[in-house]
Amino acid sequence: MYLIHAQLAVRHGETLPAALPEKICSQDVEPASVEYVVLHDEVPGVPVLGLFVAAADLGAAERAAELACLRVLAAAPSPAAWTVVRCEAGFVAEFYEWRIGDP
Template identity: 40%
Template structure:
């Protein structure tokens, strides 16, 4: 399973709606194997969606997440004020990296 972060850019003071995760999840197709979507409206510096996908590779998961997000942003009236900046796998920090 891969966690892909989709970084969004808000246009003209748009706020990420409370139901953003459910909206994006609704645009996923069964064969894309999106297991879960979370929304972080106060992500820094921009809002972030977290898409959890089953996939063969990290790159495949990133491409699927990008496709799902682009469909949702293009078709959902609630997400009209947003653009997709990037879709990248979340890479965990190494334990004790700061020591």
């Protein structure tokens, strides 16, 4: 199981497609599967999805997550309003480097 984050970009004035997490979970992305999706929409205009993906390896998980997002956004009422900025298992090295140097 991998946690993949997908950052979306939206054209000004557009809203998220209804039931976005559920729609993404319902996508067939064999051989992987999207098990659960959490929407983080605290920052206006910069929604981030946390996708829990069952896959053989990290690369397959990232591809499956991106494919599921792209399919759902393409079927949205205003598909041109949405883009996937990035879809990856992120690692914030700066935070951990700072913590390592903290006495």
